[in-house]
Amino acid sequence: MPENNQSFEKALERLEQIVAEMEGGKLTLEKMISHFEEGSKLVKFCSAKLNEVEKKIELLLTKDGQVSTVPFDPERET
Numbered sequence: 001m002p003e004n005n006q007s008f009e010k011a012l013e014r015l016e017q018i019v020a021e022m023e024g025g026k027l028t029l030e031k032m033i034s035h036f037e038e039g040s041k042l043v044k045f046c047s048a049k050l051n052e053v054e055k056k057i058e059l060l061l062t063k064d065g066q067v068s069t070v071p072f073d074p075e076r077e078t
Helices: 008-023 029-056
Strands: 058-063 066-071
Touching (some): 008 029
Antiparallel strands (some): 058 066
16 A cells, blocks of 8 residues: 555656556566556555545635635636
């Protein structure tokens, strides 16, 4: 499992490296399985980090003197 202090960027970089190595076709079956396992853990880690960030991104809206928060919607124009 990726370390708790590992950054999203480092995890993504390693994941890209794993994918490139696996697509290269030069790995043994054992190494492919090992890379797949590591890659699966990295995907889970990156997904959790993205979900964490998504929860933190909120837009503050003032309506009728009330401040409220709504989930961030990248499609919504501000």
